[in-house]
Amino acid sequence: MVVTGERRLEIVAGLEAARRRISAAESAAGREPGGVELVVVTKTHPADEVAVLADLGVQHVGENRDQEASAKAEQLAGRSLVWHFIGQLQSNKVRSVVRYADVVESVDRPKLVAALSKAALSVRPDHPVRCLVQVCLDDQPGRGGALPDDVPAMADQIAAAPGLELDGVMAVAPLGADPDEAFARLRVVAETVGAAHPGATTVSAGMSGDLEAAVRHGATQVRLGSVVLGYRPPFG
Numbered sequence: 001m002v003v004t005g006e007r008r009l010e011i012v013a014g015l016e017a018a019r020r021r022i023s024a025a026e027s028a029a030g031r032e033p034g035g036v037e038l039v040v041v042t043k044t045h046p047a048d049e050v051a052v053l054a055d056l057g058v059q060h061v062g063e064n065r066d067q068e069a070s071a072k073a074e075q076l077a078g079r080s081l082v083w084h085f086i087g088q089l090q091s092n093k094v095r096s097v098v099r100y101a102d103v104v105e106s107v108d109r110p111k112l113v114a115a116l117s118k119a120a121l122s123v124r125p126d127h128p129v130r131c132l133v134q135v136c137l138d139d140q141p142g143r144g145g146a147l148p149d150d151v152p153a154m155a156d157q158i159a160a161a162p163g164l165e166l167d168g169v170m171a172v173a174p175l176g177a178d179p180d181e182a183f184a185r186l187r188v189v190a191e192t193v194g195a196a197h198p199g200a201t202t203v204s205a206g207m208s209g210d211l212e213a214a215v216r217h218g219a220t221q222v223r224l225g226s227v228v229l230g231y232r233p234p235f236g
């Protein structure tokens with residue numbers, strides 16, 4: 001699918017809007033400019049639009065479905081993009097995901113750590129897979145994420161796992177919850193993990209609707225989809 005000139009301009013404007021909101025949020029929070037990294041969430045959007053983003057200087061892209069992500073990553077293999085896997089991950093998809101994902105943000109159970117470690121060692125022994133522990137902020141782990149009490153042990157497990165590198169934590173604010181409360185809770189968990197693992201400094205939090213709250217509470221990375229790329233058809 002070719003990206004029309006009009007669509008290209010929309011993407012340029014969306015990216016500018018996202019970057020402006022991030023810098024405004026940094027400055028409102030009294031944080032250093034440029035301290036928050038942008039991951040553009042490209043799920044459901046075609047690889048040609050990801051190529052446009054890459055042309056515009058985007059480095060980090062996020063995807064949540066293996067089948068879609070692996071196809072796009074293959075199509076864009078010549079680009080220097082950093083692929084973040086941000087979706088719920090089944091153990092049987094792990095071998096595929098570690099072929100293209102530089103960062104897996106949704107690590108939320110011990111079995112998955114073991115599977116990722118084994119796959120990383122076999123598929124890419126020289127390049128560790130960077131992992132974030134996904135933290136569940138509403139005590140309903142069914143929707144992804146480890147309960148805050150279980151996070152430190154999982155962080156230890158990742159840090160000790162060959163083929164993996166512990167980068168930090170990730171969370172999605174629960175639907176309908178106060179994002180400030182949710183991200184304040186995440187910050188406590190992130191500090192606990194960071195105290196035990198000084199290299200694990202990434203706090204991935206904040207989406208199009210709540211990035212300002214996330215930046216107020218210490219996010220080092222935001223994952224933005226709709227603000228950059230616009231309407232996203234719901235999954236069938």
Ligand SMILES: *Cc1c(COP(=O)(O)O)cnc(C)c1O
Pocket residue numbers: 041043064086087172206207208209223224225226227
């Ligand atoms: C889709 C998605 C996003 C981006 O959401 P927007 O509201 O479009 O910015 C961020 N994080 C995760 C985990 C997602 O699934």
